[in-house]
Amino acid sequence: MAYWLMKSEPDVFSFEDLVRKTEKGEAEEWHGVRNYAARNNMKAMAIGDEAFFYHSNIGKEIVGIMKIVALAHPDSTGELNAKGEVVWECVDVQSVKPFPRAVTLAEIKATPELSELELVKLSRLSVSKVSEAEWKLLCKMGGL
């Protein structure tokens, strides 16, 4: 079981949007990732892996937990290459639970134990890894 962190701009797709879909029994395709490192992380995901949902730009905070419900598959919004293949892939996710308290980027940066978090070190990576120790600490900071 691995842990991840995935970013979305909430005015495009927010955690609340994901909760609404999950309540209807639907899953969300995490489409639109156009970065190889992020794609490789998604290909490494297993069903049941959990991920933090981070609101970038607006909020800049971790707002909840989601889980991987489908392995990486071709991105339905992905462009085709010269051979007619879809280059980009993505996983499907559903919400698990919101954080009682959102954990802001400022708080994360102020926490020495989180100084190695990929969210901090590789700020432009939209799908990053989280270690088990980091995961537990962030859950605690989020009030879980």
Place this chain on the structure above:
DNA sequence: GCCAACGTTGGC
């Protein structure tokens, strides 16, 4: 709105 970090592209 600016800028730093970083990925991608294209000329050589």
Place this chain on the structure above:
DNA sequence: GCCAACGTTGGC
């Protein structure tokens, strides 16, 4: 295969 130019992301 190197590197400069350019585009994009995301924090401030």
